[in-house]
Structures are given as C-alpha cells and as structure tokens.
Amino acid sequence: MDRRDNLSPQGKSTQVLVDFLEVAVTSILFHKGVYPPGAFERRKYMNLVVHKAIHPELQDYIHSAVNRLFPFIEKGVVERVAVVFFDTDNTPLERYIFKLQVNQSYNSKVEEADLGFALRSFILKLSLSKGITKILPKDCRWEVIAFFCSDAQTSGSKVAELWIPTDTKQWQQPPLITPLKSMSSEPLGLQLYLEHPNSLDK
Numbered sequence: 001m002d003r004r005d006n007l008s009p010q011g012k013s014t015q016v017l018v019d020f021l022e023v024a025v026t027s028i029l030f031h032k033g034v035y036p037p038g039a040f041e042r043r044k045y046m047n048l049v050v051h052k053a054i055h056p057e058l059q060d061y062i063h064s065a066v067n068r069l070f071p072f073i074e075k076g077v078v079e080r081v082a083v084v085f086f087d088t089d090n091t092p093l094e095r096y097i098f099k100l101q102v103n104q105s106y107n108s109k110v111e112e113a114d115l116g117f118a119l120r121s122f123i124l125k126l127s128l129s130k131g132i133t134k135i136l137p138k139d140c141r142w143e144v145i146a147f148f149c150s151d152a153q154t155s156g157s158k159v160a161e162l163w164i165p166t167d168t169k170q171w172q173q174p175p176l177i178t179p180l181k182s183m184s185s186e187p188l189g190l191q192l193y194l195e196h197p198n199s200l201d202k
Contacts, residue, residue, distance in 0.1 A: 009106050013188045014074040016112050020119040021066040021081060021098065023050050025144060027126050028083050028096055029062075032136060046120040065144040072148065076104050080147040085140050092197070094134045095175070099191040106187030118183055122192055125181040132178055133194065173198035 007015060023045050030040050030051040039058065040051040053059040072078045083096040175195040182191040 008074075009109070009187055010076075010102055010104060011074050012112055013102060013106075013115060014070055016115045016119065017073060017100065017102075017188060017190070018066050018070050020116070020122070021069075022062055023052075023123060024098070024126060025062050025066065025083055026051055026053055027123055029053070029142070031127060031130055032085070032133070034085075034136065034140070034142060045123065046116050048120055048123055050123060062144070069146055072146070073100060073102060076102050077149045078146055079149055082145045082147070083142060084145050085134075085136055085142045087137060088139055092195075093136060093140060095195040097191075097193050097195055099193070101189035103187035103189075115185075115188060118185060119190070121183075122181050122190070125192065129180055129194070134196065 026040070027050055029035060030037075035053075035055075035058070039053060039055050041054050042049055043052045044050070053062060066081070069078055069081065078100055081098045081100065085093045085095075087093055176198055178194040178196070180192045180194060183189065
C-alpha cells in the first residue's frame with residue numbers, strides 16, 4: 001500500500017513537499033555544475049522537464065536526506081531545509097534556503113495535484129537563477145542541512161538519530177539575501193531564497 005493512502009492532510013502536503021524537495025535539490029546540483037551533465041538524466045515532473053541523478057550513491061543520498069525529514073516536516077518542527085556549498089576550509093559559499101510552513105490545524109482535503117503544480121514554479125525559478133548565483137570552485141562540496149525548531153529534540157522519533165548537529169563554520173555577519181520565489185496557500189507555505197556572505201565575511 002502506498003504511504004499516501006492513509007495520510008492526514010498535513011501528511012499529504014508533506015509528501016508533495018518531500019517529492020518537490022528531491023527534485024529541487026537535484027535541479028540545484030545540475031544547474032550549479034557540481035557534477036558533469038552525464039551524471040543526470042532528463043525526467044518529467046509536473047509536466048516540466050527536470051533532471052534526476054543517475055549515479056546510485058548520489059541518487060540515494062538526495063532521496064534519503066529529504067525523505068528522512070518527512071515525519072519532522074509533517075509535525076511542523078522543520079523550519080528550513082538548505083542546500084549549502086562549502087569551500088575547502090568548510091566555510092559556506094552559498095546557501096539555497098527553503099523556508100517551510102505546514103498548517104498543523106488544516107483538516108480539509110488536500111488537492112495534491114494543485115499543490116504540486118504550485119511548486120512547479122519554484123523549479124522554473126531555479127533554472128532561471130543561474131545569473132545571480134556564485135561560480136563555485138571545482139573543489140567545493142555540498143550538504144543538505146535541516147534547521148529544526150527547539151522542540152524537535154523531544155519528538156522521540158528514531159529518525160532524529162539520523163540527523164546530527166553540523167560542525168560547519170558560520171558567517172560572522174548577517175548574509176546577503178536574494179528572494180527567489182514564495183507561495184502561501186493552505187496547508188503549505190514555502191519561501192525560496194539565496195544567501196551569500198556579507199562583504200565583511202569575505
């Protein structure tokens with residue numbers, strides 16, 4: 001039985017969001033040129049041509065990273081999900097931030113197709129944002145990082161053990177923020193923006 005069949009309204013919107021995040025993370029990696037084009041294949045998502053990783057380890061990492069967030073997003077304890085690029089000193093170079101909001105009190109039917117179609121515009125925006133992003137060094141690395149609310153520590157889920165505190169360096173000054181796209185609808189709200197280091201951090 002598909003997990004979607006017995007989901008609450010929050011669960012259904014979370015599943016749509018998790019599916020979207022998997023596509024979005026892969027799209028970011030493709031457009032940033034972190035891997036050669038041959039590491040991806042063309043697929044369809046909401047009638048939009050996107051890219052899917054074909055290397056098993058890369059595909060598994062992306063899939064596992066976003067899907068392990070499902071119970072936390074559903075409960076509303078994930079504030080942001082970020083794709084962060086680092087230099088060799090482990091200092092962030094650029095961050096793609098997805099700020100999430102799942103309405104915990106929403107009890108009406110979720111139109112998954114409509115919700116997915118709304119998220120489609122975020123994928124389009126990612127493909128058009130290349131001109132405002134940084135050119136990354138060849139030896140950069142990247143991670144998917146989740147930012148949890150403080151009460152996530154008391155959720156009691158075994159899945160929490162799979163997420164560990166990050167030891168990466170942080171910027172000393174507030175970052176420069178470039179908004180890319182936002183939507184606010186029931187039961188899901190989403191903002192996408194870029195963060196770059198302030199000139200004082202360079």
